[in-house]
Amino acid sequence: KMLEQQIRCFIDNIGANINSPYEDYNPTITADGHTMYFTSRRDGKKIDYALDGKFFENIYVSERDSNDIWSKAMIVDELNSKTHNAVQGLSHDGLKIITYSIDNNGDLFESTMKNNKFQRPKPLTPINNDDSHEISASYTYDGKIVYFCSDRKNGQGKHDIYKATLDRKGKYSHIENLGPVINTVYEEKCVFAHPDGKTIYFSSNGHEGMGGYDIYYATFENGQWSKPVNLGYPINTPGDDMNFTITADNKTGYYASNKKGGLGGKDIYKITFLGPEKQFVYYTEDNLLSDGLKPFIENKEIKTIAIDSPKLTLLKGIVIDEETKKPLYAKIDLYDLEKNERLASFESNDQSGRFLLSLPSGKNYSVNLKTEGYLFHSENFNLPDTAKYQEIEQIIELKKLAVGKEIVLNNIFFEFNKATLLKESIAELENIYLLLTENPKLHVEISGHTDNVGSAAVNNKLSLERAKAVVDYLIKKGIANERLTSVGYGFEKPIAPNTTEEGRQKNRRTEFKIIK
Template sequence: MRMLTFFKIVCLVVCLSWLPCRAQQVMVTKDPLLLADQYFAAGEYYTAANLYEQVLNPPANTRNDEVFPVYSKRGKLNYRLPKKVSREAVLYKQAESYRLAHYWLQADSTYKKCTDNIDALYWMAVCERSLGQYAEASDNLRQYLESTNTHKQFMEPAEQEWATLLYIKKQIDRPDTVLARLRKLTIPDSYERGTFAVTPIQGNQYLVSRTKTDSPEIKGYNPNNSHLFQAVLNNDTLTQITQLKLPDAGPLMNQGAANITANGNSIYFTQWQKQNGRVVSNIYVIKQVNGSWSAPQLVDGINTNGYSSKQPFCTADGKYLYFTSDRPGGTGGFDIWYAALNGDGSVGEPENAGRTINTTGDEQAPFYHSNSNTLVFSTNGRQGMGGFDLFSAQGNTITWSTPENIGYPVNSSRDDIYFYALEKNALLSDALIGSDRGSGCCLETYRINKLPKYNRMSGVVLDTRTHKPIPEANVVLTTPDGKTTQTTTDINGNYVFDNVDNSFTNENVAVSKQNYRDTAALVAIKKTDNSNLLTDQHFNTEIFIEKKFILRAENVVTVYFDFDMYNLKKEAVRKLDSVYNVLLEIPTATLQISGYTDGKGSNEYNAILSDHRARACAGYFIQKGIAASRITFESFGACCPLEMELINGRDNPDGRSKNRRALINITKE
């Protein structure tokens, strides 16, 4: 996987380093090849590529002792390469220059001319992958991997590139891509200047980073530098782009990648410059003072001498400042760090986000979405689609889930760096992405709207006593606003509600079934399966419903008891034995036993006595080997007399004796 230069990550300061349209004439007096190599070594790759072109195809009528203009028309060459330098070696160096400047099309066409260099095949595949030419990339990479040429230098990176191509195919084939709508924001001059790291100030006012040509130009230095701008975002168009007036930082200083605190009083931003061929960056802060911004100040504790810190992000709750740094104590390259953010704008001691987040590669541009407790960041240290991919991890400063690639089309086969989403929204419902996937010079801003996944909730209804599924039960889901949805359980007791809200807050499920007691319960999701990219399957806790005690005259056997007694009489035992025989003949038959008393005695006493009578009958069957699971019983006390116990005010003993009973209802299901 290619490594991204700092210029591309943080606004590609040298987006078009000394482009022909505005370049100075760099004059060569003896050896143009040496000068090209010097520009290459200094990281001025685009200028080096143009110099190599004029070495290969020098201007007409140029003698070796004449000055050699960098940007001149091609003509018949009069300049001759040194004897030890081949034309193909220069072509390869030119291809490398285009690639490192991220001019993929020019790099690819130039590598194709390097027919004697086996490694050109590998780099052609890298360029073609970056251009989205995946079939061509696969063909060239396969040739490289299968070649027996012993001069191959990039076998391990080539194998990683092959894995990247396989991953790209898997991502593009994801079914949930139909849920996403991606488009580039309409921004004046974005193609030439780039516009990235879009972050809100308030309302529809945003901070952005983009390149402008500083004036006056200083001879020998690139005049195109990154600066902070304010802009208005309406729908998909960025307008009213105005440079944020800050004290002059000097012609070599770049500013960008900013973020404002939750209270709106401070803006943290990155300021960087190139020193001795190396980009050095630091984090600065400006504060509101009497309605205007103060002069930039280095943020104490965040910046470390000899190392870079950049891309600050302030959390919505105002508690933390996240940033990127290659300071000591990390896992390798640039890591994600965080520090406590104080009300006065000062910060606490930085802490590394840990090895769950950081890799031996580079992590960039942290963004924390408090609404979903999600950290979004860019990295080239994990399997992705090429270059830098955006990843997400849920958690907080201490504990994080394993980062997951956000996937296509959020990510591309190029570099996808910056991310922003409003706190009130779901993470991907309306987000902004900084990416160089386009054909412009630099990182540009894209907007993505992704519809939520389809949510399905399922569950099962079971019998309280037997734990067997209950088919054909009516299940009603009620939301907090009173909206109801109804379904019926299948033969296995399962029910399903499609297209539900996945919050499940204060939602209620009510179950009704003939011969069962109506039951209601709050939704309590016990497990969610989100392996399907289009549908999240939520499983509700089991719902148990209890069978009603129902007497059917044709299946009822009645046994009687003496006054204030619950022992079984001979006649009662004879009847119970007949019921026992039915239970043996019909293994699925069950019993419902109810106990009663006459009207004498207190309600409390009669409840206990009737319970003893029901238990006596149940115990008889259990002693004879009938499973307790086939028997239910209830006590009703003096409830529901069959006969009158007082007639004309006089006691009716015969009526009372018929009310001292137990009813055995046989259910032959």
């Protein structure tokens, strides 16, 4: 019956740059699919005679280049000790990692990257439980939830999937079992949270499947989990299919299998999802690998499982100094402007300046980047529920705190043709207030600008009133009046052509300039 439930894909061994003659598994990737951490029991460490006579586990890393070629895997020394160390989860930007150690009956540890190296792993408390075995973990897109697997008491079965929510102290607490829709009386393992913020993938031997562990996905919507969907053949087989992970665009997945034809005891495989097909399903004969084989076409009627394109925006880029063009570290705050709520805080890589954010559709986002000694930079992404997958790359140039430097306040909004600030402006206004509070000697000009629709007199008046509205907000917050100047330029200083709606929209703006 399960053979009639198939998914259109190619499955390829990822190759000898990652796989070895030994066991390679637990692939974890960044959301853009360019960096992979995985676990290997290859030659290079002491043998665990007490357990199974094989080499201890080590954590390795590989990078994928523009030609889709993975680099030769390198051991990550700072994450490995003298015993077993296995990667379990990775933040979507690759700057945080969750690892597993066999100590204390099996615990999870967290490490953050600094200076291009992960810091010493720290126990992931209070997720770890002295009386239970914690394995497999995954961050949500905003880092506020960690899903993990544990065999702790009072679960649905053996290993269940749980979630822990980040509290105000920065600890993952408020631990909840995902319940009987997801968890069975048997085993649920290898949980992975998709960057869309609502989908998880996991392996189970308790739901209807083909035998052994199969891979499933489920979504959390309207406060409840959907019934898990089996990914189908040829990904799932009568053997154990585990450690599934997928890129943000849902085009490429990875998992581990000991299927016939591999390089070692267990290898990592790449899944290329082909999308919808009119009538037939592609799969390969024998060992289901596409290497050197033509797709086999079967004409009988088959239920095809679809992996839809996710509704999210992947924002990635680099933060640099406006003048020197050198990379900068920056703190990145993500806001829901509709709720005036800070959703999460991230960081750019402190050496390369690179950053990566997942923005699920359905929110009006502000992305605010700042670092000491510089003006902040903000971007607006208003993504309706229907917004399809897209990738946006940006180079963010931060300007030093110096006289004459100015920025566009991209998240200041007014009622149409009025000077009334909308509630979506509060996050930006608070960032201005914080900047002025932290730098009490700054004197600034707030200027209003319009497009060229209407008379100069009307636009000059409107732009001045809008600038004054921002100044009035800051004065009410306690900023001294003499530090603030409001100016209305109307359409005197366009930054884009007024011949298009896009250009006119850019010209309708509020700016912040240091004048003293």
